[in-house]
Amino acid sequence: xxxxxxxxxxxxxxxxxxxxxxxxxxxxxxxxxxxxxxxxxxxxxxxxxxxxxxxxxxxxxxxxxxxxxxxxxxxxxxxxxxxxxxxxxxxxxxxxxxxxxxxxxxxxxxxxxxxxxxxxxxxxxxxxxxxxxxxxxxxxxxxxxxxxxxx
Amino acid sequence: xxxxxxxxxxxxxxxxxxxxxxxxxxxxxxxxxxxxxxxxxxxxxxxxxxxxxxxxxxxxxxxxxxxxxxxxxxxxxxxxxxxxxxxxxxxxxxxxxxxxxxxxxxxxxxxxxxxxxxxxxxxxxxxxxxxxxxxxxxxxxxxxxxxxxxxxxxxxxxxxxxxxxxxxxxxxxxxxxxxxxxxxxxxxxxxxxxxxxxxxxxxxxxxxxxxxxxxxxxxxxxxxxxxxxxxxxxxxxxxxxxxxxxxxxxxxxxxxxxxxxxxxxxxxxxxxxxxxxxxxxxxxxxxxxxxxxxxxxxxxxxxxxxxxxxxxxxxxxxxxxxxxxxxxxxxxxxxxxxxxxxxxxxxxxxxxxxxxxxxxxxxxxxxxxxxxxxxxxxxxxxxxxxxxxxxxxxxxxxxxxxxxxxxxxxxxxxxxxxxxxxxxxxxxxxxxxxxxxxxxxxxxxxxxxxxxxxxxxxxxxxxxxxxxxxxxxxxxxxxxxxxxxxxxxxxxxxxxxxxxxxxxxxxxxxxxxxxxxxxxxxxxxxxxxxxxxxxxxxxxxxxxxxxxxxxxxxxxxxxxxxxxxxxxxxxxxxxxxxxxxxxxxxxxxxxxxxxxxxxxxxxxxxxxxxxxxxxxxxxxxxxxxxxxxxxxxxxxxxxxxxxxxxxxxxxxxxxxxxxxxxxxxxxxxxxxxxxxxxxxxxxxxxxxxxxxxxxxxxxxxxxxxxxxxxxxxxxxxxxxxxxxxxxxxxxxxxxxxxxxxxxxxxxxxxxxxxxxxxxxxxxxxxxxxxxx
Numbered sequence: 001x002x003x004x005x006x007x008x009x010x011x012x013x014x015x016x017x018x019x020x021x022x023x024x025x026x027x028x029x030x031x032x033x034x035x036x037x038x039x040x041x042x043x044x045x046x047x048x049x050x051x052x053x054x055x056x057x058x059x060x061x062x063x064x065x066x067x068x069x070x071x072x073x074x075x076x077x078x079x080x081x082x083x084x085x086x087x088x089x090x091x092x093x094x095x096x097x098x099x100x101x102x103x104x105x106x107x108x109x110x111x112x113x114x115x116x117x118x119x120x121x122x123x124x125x126x127x128x129x130x131x132x133x134x135x136x137x138x139x140x141x142x143x144x145x146x147x148x149x150x151x
Numbered sequence: 152x153x154x155x156x157x158x159x160x161x162x163x164x165x166x167x168x169x170x171x172x173x174x175x176x177x178x179x180x181x182x183x184x185x186x187x188x189x190x191x192x193x194x195x196x197x198x199x200x201x202x203x204x205x206x207x208x209x210x211x212x213x214x215x216x217x218x219x220x221x222x223x224x225x226x227x228x229x230x231x232x233x234x235x236x237x238x239x240x241x242x243x244x245x246x247x248x249x250x251x252x253x254x255x256x257x258x259x260x261x262x263x264x265x266x267x268x269x270x271x272x273x274x275x276x277x278x279x280x281x282x283x284x285x286x287x288x289x290x291x292x293x294x295x296x297x298x299x300x301x302x303x304x305x306x307x308x309x310x311x312x313x314x315x316x317x318x319x320x321x322x323x324x325x326x327x328x329x330x331x332x333x334x335x336x337x338x339x340x341x342x343x344x345x346x347x348x349x350x351x352x353x354x355x356x357x358x359x360x361x362x363x364x365x366x367x368x369x370x371x372x373x374x375x376x377x378x379x380x381x382x383x384x385x386x387x388x389x390x391x392x393x394x395x396x397x398x399x400x401x402x403x404x405x406x407x408x409x410x411x412x413x414x415x416x417x418x419x420x421x422x423x424x425x426x427x428x429x430x431x432x433x434x435x436x437x438x439x440x441x442x443x444x445x446x447x448x449x450x451x452x453x454x455x456x457x458x459x460x461x462x463x464x465x466x467x468x469x470x471x472x473x474x475x476x477x478x479x480x481x482x483x484x485x486x487x488x489x490x491x492x493x494x495x496x497x498x499x500x501x502x503x504x505x506x507x508x509x510x511x512x513x514x515x516x517x518x519x520x521x522x523x524x525x526x527x528x529x530x531x532x533x534x535x536x537x538x539x540x541x542x543x544x545x546x547x548x549x550x551x552x553x554x555x556x557x558x559x560x561x562x563x564x565x566x567x568x569x570x571x572x573x574x575x576x577x578x579x580x581x582x583x584x585x586x587x588x589x590x591x592x593x594x595x596x597x598x599x600x601x602x603x604x605x606x607x608x609x610x611x612x613x614x615x616x617x618x619x620x621x622x623x624x625x626x627x628x629x630x631x632x633x634x635x636x637x638x639x640x641x642x643x644x645x646x647x648x649x650x651x652x653x654x655x656x657x658x659x660x661x662x663x664x665x666x667x668x669x670x671x672x673x674x675x676x677x678x679x680x681x682x683x684x685x686x687x688x689x690x691x692x693x694x695x696x697x698x699x700x701x702x703x704x705x706x707x708x709x710x711x712x713x714x715x716x717x718x719x720x721x722x723x724x725x726x727x728x729x730x731x732x733x734x735x736x737x738x739x740x741x742x743x744x745x746x747x748x749x750x751x752x753x754x755x756x757x758x759x760x761x762x763x764x765x766x767x768x769x770x771x772x773x774x775x776x777x778x779x780x781x782x783x784x785x786x787x788x789x790x791x792x793x794x795x796x797x798x799x800x801x802x803x804x805x806x807x808x809x810x811x812x813x814x815x816x817x818x819x820x821x822x823x824x825x826x827x828x829x830x831x832x833x834x835x836x837x838x839x840x841x842x843x844x845x846x847x848x849x850x851x852x853x854x855x856x857x858x859x860x861x862x863x864x865x866x867x868x869x870x871x872x873x874x875x876x877x878x879x880x881x882x883x884x885x886x887x888x889x890x891x892x893x894x895x896x897x898x899x900x901x902x903x904x905x906x907x908x909x910x911x912x913x914x915x916x917x918x919x920x921x922x923x
Contacts, residue, residue, distance in 0.1 A: 020452045028450040033388035034381020038524055039605040043859035074381030081380035089379045096829055097241030098378030099385055099524040099573025127867035133524045133574050134241045135836025137870040
């Protein structure tokens with residue numbers, strides 16, 4: 001079936017089953033590969049995108065669920081790639097292998113947008129669902145704090 | 152399927168490969184280069200600035216290259232293109248190795264672009280990105296090639312200006328002559344690259360004090376911007392025209408074969424096009440695919456549904472009885488009857504016969520899977536008798552020759568492009584997934600992407616071995632340790648490569664077993680057989696993990712037994728500062744030493760003690776701590792580096808937390824301290840995960856874990872929150888040593904010892920579990 005939604009600000013129509021996970025629709029059909037597959041079960045956060053501004057695991061969300069809604073992937077977070085979270089990630093040299101970082105950045109951007117005066121405990125709790133096997137957590141937390149508070 | 156794809160993806164060959172080949176440099180790097188521009192470097196003859204030394208690089212397959220024409224190109228605009236020939240998996244080699252060349256060339260890093268080499272060792276020399284070797288083996292060739300191109304530029308300019316070449320000097324991406332002549336690299340690019348390549352003896356090298364980038368830690372990783380914008384290309388991100396996606400149902404037991412397969416339901420799924428059987432393999436099969444049933448579909452979702460719809464009855468074969476609990480009992484029993492002695496210094500039976508008392512402990516570690524965040528994935532295309540593969544692999548030339556052999560092709564007809572690796576940790580040295588993609592591309596005639604799910608990754612790994620380490624010591628009447636007997640039992644990595652004899656081999660015994668550096672007169676290191684029933688592979692730091700766990704836990708237990716301070720006990724065991732004499736220590740003739748010439752990278756106990764003192768001091772060893780807190784120490788030499796960890800643990804309602812870790816690190820000369828720190832921070836996290844969580848178990852030959860819910864990792868809500876890395880600064884003459892792996896081994900016993908100091912509970916079995 002044909003499903004229309006907004007993808008990174010532009011109308012997108014995909015001819016695919018409504019139950020197809022959003023992750024595979026975005027990657028295989030829309031061709032945007034910045035969103036990563038890490039577990040397929042909502043356990044690692046590598047596939048995090050925004051649906052109407054909220055962080056969503058795209059491996060669990062389906063294409064049908066986003067019909068008529070607005071989906072933002074890492075490619076569309078900021079037109080110049082200069083979202084404060086992206087800037088903070090560079091300033092703190094967060095990534096090692098980088099594979100989980102799109103999901104981390106999308107999670108962090110939604111987190112601080114919902115709560116600009118976020119505390120450290122809220123950062124830890126808010127980022128808990130995003131796994132980084134390289135172990136960049138120390139810098140992730142510092143970068144989120146910096147992006148939110150300038151500290 | 153094509154109707155799904157936007158225009159630019161249909162065009163082929165690959166948007167992805169181009170993105171990877173020509174890295175975008177971050178703006179910040181540009182600024183840094185500019186800021187450093189005014190300091191002019193002085194160059195000296197080799198003896199003063201760069202005393203060359205032999206490394207294990209020459210002993211690696213296909214050796215090492217020093218021909219700058221293979222690695223450097225300069226164009227008329229002055230852009231310097233450097234070939235990155237090591238695989239990038241988060242350790243930073245893709246940046247740090249070319250950065251060394253750029254610095255010695257006195258190039259402006261902001262005008263350097265990187266090209267990732269395909270797997271071609273006859274051309275580039277060894278590319279096996281493994282064993283913490285990238286900087287260790289390539290810092291010298293990179294300096295040499297940088298200095299060579301610098302001299303070639305000077306000679307080309309001297310000819311053009313008609314002046315004495317000795318009067319021409321390179322100065323930060325410019326060539327300058329005696330009468331004020333000055334030109335950008337680009338002006339002499341063509342002429343310079345046509346100059347003969349100078350001999351090493353002709354070269355002058357930068358005084359390390361003049362390095363712009365080396366040792367500074369200010370150059371950011373080349374892929375930073377792409378990583379933060381989603382443009383970075385990993386294995387699954389390569390998109391080819393007409394590409395299909397394959398998921399494979401692999402035998403749940405190694406060596407199993409499908410007895411009966413029903414494919415009708417799978418083929419009925421919209422988007423599923425074909426079902427293909429892949430031939431299996433029986434150990435030892437090196438990195439050959441496990442075989443199974445592949446479902447080929449127009450997209451990943453269809454392939455996944457198709458695979459779920461397969462009905463397969465498996466014949467398990469000889470390993471269907473593998474059961475972890477029973478296997479542990481077998482290893483425990485075997486540890487009482489060692490059959491092969493590797494090191495026998497002094498008279499161990501005599502020491503035990505004469506002992507006033509003995510202390511014995513046994514330590515266990517379960518299997519582990521690497522679980523890089525990027526599960527295995529690879530893309531292949533077979534066209535006109537040629538095969539092209541894009542894959543996240545640690546050893547692309549091995550992948551290329553393995554694939555050629557598997558498909559009966561000439562390696563000249565196989566190309567392996569290296570994408571970024573979303574983590575490797577040893578898993579991606581074994582590219583069975585790339586061979587799967589190659590077979591399917593050839594069989595179907597269509598470009599194919601093989602995607603492993605997380606469940607596939609956890610169930611079909613090349614597992615870190617399971618092990619029992621039994622340590623006994625003999626003590627005299629004064630409580631001095633007079634005898635040390637360490638029996639190691641673990642199925643060997645060798646079983647993946649050769650018929651399994653059950654004993655460990657020199658590479659495994661060389662990782663914390665026979666090279667145990669304690670100052671004890673009588674030492675025996677031996678082994679008992681353990682046959683492998685799954686694919687055993689190497690995992691970041693390999694056998695060092697169970698050995699450091701055992702030896703460093705034991706040292707703390709001995710202190711407890713003798714009523715001694717744990718640090719003092721450990722220092723006493725390490726003994727006076729000395730270079731271990733291999734012959735006098737009765738080390739085996741095939742003692743590995745990580746492939747290095749022993750005299751260049753000897754075991755130096757003074758460096759071991761120094762990093763221990765450093766970490767302990769920074770952690771405040773001996774200070775009083777709140778109830779439920781403890782600091783644990785551990786120190787271990789691996790990959791010819793010396794690393795100590797002091798971990799502070801807090802146990803709250805039984806939950807183990809690690810609020811602070813201090814590393815003392817001596818890895819010789821450091822090229823990129825910023826990436827060294829990030830590797831150590833990551834090692835603390837991976838070490839904590841291994842300590843608390845990582846246990847793969849088998850029942851009926853099948854892996855019992857499947858995803859992060861039952862094979863969890865350390866997360867942002869409980870990780871080593873403050874990791875401080877204290878690096879012992881060393882000059883270039885103290886040879887660069889390993890960094891990627893050696894941070895991991897000391898973390899586990901440091902945490903175990905800290906738990907004991909916090910709670911009085913001594914834990915000897917890995918994983919410990921998240922709570923006690």
